[in-house]
Amino acid sequence: MTGVVKRVGYAVGLPAVLFAAWWVSTANSDNFYVPPLRTILETFGQLWTLEKLQADVWPSLWRLAVGYAIACLVGVALGVLVGSSRTVRATLEPVLEFFRAVPPPVLVPVIMLFAGIDHTMKIVVIAVGSLWPVLLNTVEGVRAVDEVLSDTCRSYGLTGVARLRHLVLRAASPQIVAGMRQALSIAIILMVISEMTAASNGLGYTIVEAQRSFAIPEMWSGILLLGLLGFLLSMVFRFVENRALAWYHGLRRAQRGS
């Protein structure tokens, strides 16, 4: 019981302190750009009604989900392909490294040119930008499949789809998940950026609009919401990861112990 209390204490402690510090230091602020936290929270309650969440947060999250899912699927599929063949890898790797080095936000105007300014553009931007960590990590994971396990599979006739499913994807899963974690934060950034350039709804749009019309508390409340969303998504991610990779964490602990 005390263990749980301790863990909750560690988790909540610093945020509570920071929050309190923000509250106190801005309590009497008359700086137009730094309104009191109380004002921001009041605005937060007024602005982010259920209706507003539906109108502006839902589209953002929906585009994020689709773009991120595409990035993960394509990244893993391509990664398996590239990782499994030396020839393909040797041919593609320099090109892939180049594309990864291009900062995704600069793709926004380019993708706008051929995908327009609607949902498709934003989804493409999210997918293209967050694809690389998944792809490159999958390649690494697939390459590192243990030789003895691989021989074991062959000798028991586990080839083709069975090998892919039971050996390659599972063995690479720790790296794949690491790639997906990086990809998630990139996807959130791109979700916001894609909405700042050309959009009529979305979280990023709301924040930029508020900023442009000097609705400063509204802007701050949007940033706050964005932070909370990112936090929530990473918690969900960690929960799923702990389930899916329980074997890996156990294995690592066992190896460290011995």
Next chain:
Amino acid sequence: MLDVRGLKKVYEGRQRQVEAVRDLTFTIESGDLVCLVGPSGCGKTTLLKCMSGLLAPTAGEVRLDGVPVTGPPPGMAVVFQEYGRSLFPWMNVRDNVELPLKQKKVAKAERRRLVDEALAAVGLADAHTAYPWQLSGGMQQRVAIARAVAYQPKVLLMDEPFAAVDAQTRADLEDLIRDLWRKLGVTVLFVTHDIDEAVYLGQKVIILSSSPTVVREQLTIDLPDERDQLHTRALPRFTELRGHVYEQIQAAKRGAGTVDEAVCAAEGADDKAVVGS
């Protein structure tokens, strides 16, 4: 049953060739338990990989029941030395043993029976839901043996399976193999570098020379079928046979280097070349 004819394997490195196995010819009869022993680095693992269809020989061939082995044949199971790397860490013990059976399309009820029996036979009836990394090394190797047994192979190949477990566990596992062999009537080829182990386990011992490897001697072990660690090892005949194999291995060692290191170096260089380009 299992015929090895003029087997030769040369590893092609970038700068040099390494001849791991020169010319091996021998036959293993159905139902036999043969131990293959040779000086360290004489290409035992190479030979076993060729026999299991995991590696294509440079020349010569392996035949299982008259059929040339070109890939892993269905009636064969292999137990590797590195138990920690041959079990799937993401599956529990039961799933590890069951997976090859699923692939073989064995019906569910039959699968359950085979897995239960195999795990009971290796003394792990109560470890079904454990993950391999929760078990000791000896127990992990038992799981790998159970997996091979459940697969119901005609031939069981074992590549120094007990080289990495402690001495007491090793003695237990040796008796387990003798037991399983007698119960199941499976043909076993057991590769080892341990002379005592070879003599204690085998009905026959094939002694290999140093690299480049040829068969130096095939020896029939005329010890009683009932063997146990205490009495069999104390028999004068055991000591004699052991001494004989030891002399052969010592003679084989004189005047030759080891292959495995050279092979690793050659393969390693090859790997790096690809990674770097």
